[in-house]
Amino acid sequence: xxxxxxxxxxxxxxxxxxxxxxxxxxxxxxxxxxxxxxxxxxxxxxxxxxxxxxxxxxxxxxxxxxxxxxxxxxxxxxxxxxxxxxxxxxxxxxxxxxxxxxxxxxxxxxxxxxxxxxxxxxxxxxxxxxxxxxxxxxxxxxxxxxxxxxxxxxxxxxxxxxxxxxxxxxxxxxxxxxxxxxxxxxxxxxxxxxxxxxxxxxxxxxxxxxxxxxxxxxxxxxxxxxxx
Numbered sequence: 001x002x003x004x005x006x007x008x009x010x011x012x013x014x015x016x017x018x019x020x021x022x023x024x025x026x027x028x029x030x031x032x033x034x035x036x037x038x039x040x041x042x043x044x045x046x047x048x049x050x051x052x053x054x055x056x057x058x059x060x061x062x063x064x065x066x067x068x069x070x071x072x073x074x075x076x077x078x079x080x081x082x083x084x085x086x087x088x089x090x091x092x093x094x095x096x097x098x099x100x101x102x103x104x105x106x107x108x109x110x111x112x113x114x115x116x117x118x119x120x121x122x123x124x125x126x127x128x129x130x131x132x133x134x135x136x137x138x139x140x141x142x143x144x145x146x147x148x149x150x151x152x153x154x155x156x157x158x159x160x161x162x163x164x165x166x167x168x169x170x171x172x173x174x175x176x177x178x179x180x181x182x183x184x185x186x187x188x189x190x191x192x193x194x195x196x197x198x199x200x201x202x203x204x205x206x207x208x209x210x211x212x213x214x215x216x217x218x219x220x221x222x223x224x225x226x227x228x
Contacts (some may be wrong), residue, residue, distance in 0.1 A: 016215050026063045028053040030077065033070055037115030046070065065134045073118065079131055086138040096149030099142040099161070100191055107168055107183050114176040132173065136213055137163070152194045164190050183200045 015021045032053035046067050048143045050060040064070040085105045110117055136158070143161055146152040164187075172183050 025037065025053070025055050025059050026073075028055065029060060029063055029070070030073060033074060034113050034115065037074075038113075039115070040115035041073075042118070074113075074116070077131075078109065078113055079135075080219070082106055083131055083135055085109070086135055086142075090138050090141060093107060093142075096146050096151035099139070099146040099152065102142055103161075103164065103168075103187060103191070106165060107172070107187050110169055110172050111183055114172050115172045150196060153196050156194055157208075158210050158213055159208045160194070163208075168169065175217065 001141050011145045029049060035050050038050060040048070046060060046064075047057065049070070053060070060070075064073060082105075082118070086102055089102045089105070093101050139161060140158050143156065143158055147154055147156065166189075168183055168187060171186055175182050
């Protein structure tokens with residue numbers, strides 16, 4: 001016996017039900033994938049994902065022909081959620097406070113979907129996902145607004161923000177199980193350091209230029225792994 005449903009002729013009763021079932025199966029598989037990756041890491045097998053979703057392997061492979069297709073779907077969902085937050089914050093957020101609001105929301109999203117953030121991060125490198133350019137264009141605007149309002153230091157750069165997100169992602173993936181709230185303390189301290197100092201002292205170290213944001217920080221590590 002197979003769990004493959006019989007295709008209903010177009011326009012017959014039950015066609016919409018099958019479509020709804022397919023959508024529900026897809027959502028169950030995505031939820032199970034986040035759960036499994038959070039517990040077992042990104043190398044976890046799809047068999048466990050199907051088991052927790054309560055579907056057969058045939059159903060999983062119809063929705064996601066390969067594990068890479070499943071990971072891509074997770075990446076798309078995560079990116080769309082963060083993009084929607086950035087758009088909303090840019091349009092409606094508090095003047096000067098939008099950058100902090102965006103980072104807090106990003107931290108919450110990543111914390112809720114940890115387990116394979118490092119793997120997903122590489123899918124958002126330049127040239128791989130055009131949505132990345134839109135995202136960082138909006139983050140730049142949020143940064144400029146924060147600087148114009150005096151909410152953050154005038155010498156803060158987009159790369160500083162990028163490295164904060166990169167560090168936040170690594171921290172969440174590393175300690176989410178042992179210390180699920182640790183990222184909040186890290187981000188709070190980071191944001192405190194970004195606010196204007198009363199003595200306006202200069203920072204001791206020069207920032208990296210924004211080409212790091214443009215080309216992606218993960219490419220060097222990926223090249224190294226390919227050589228290994």
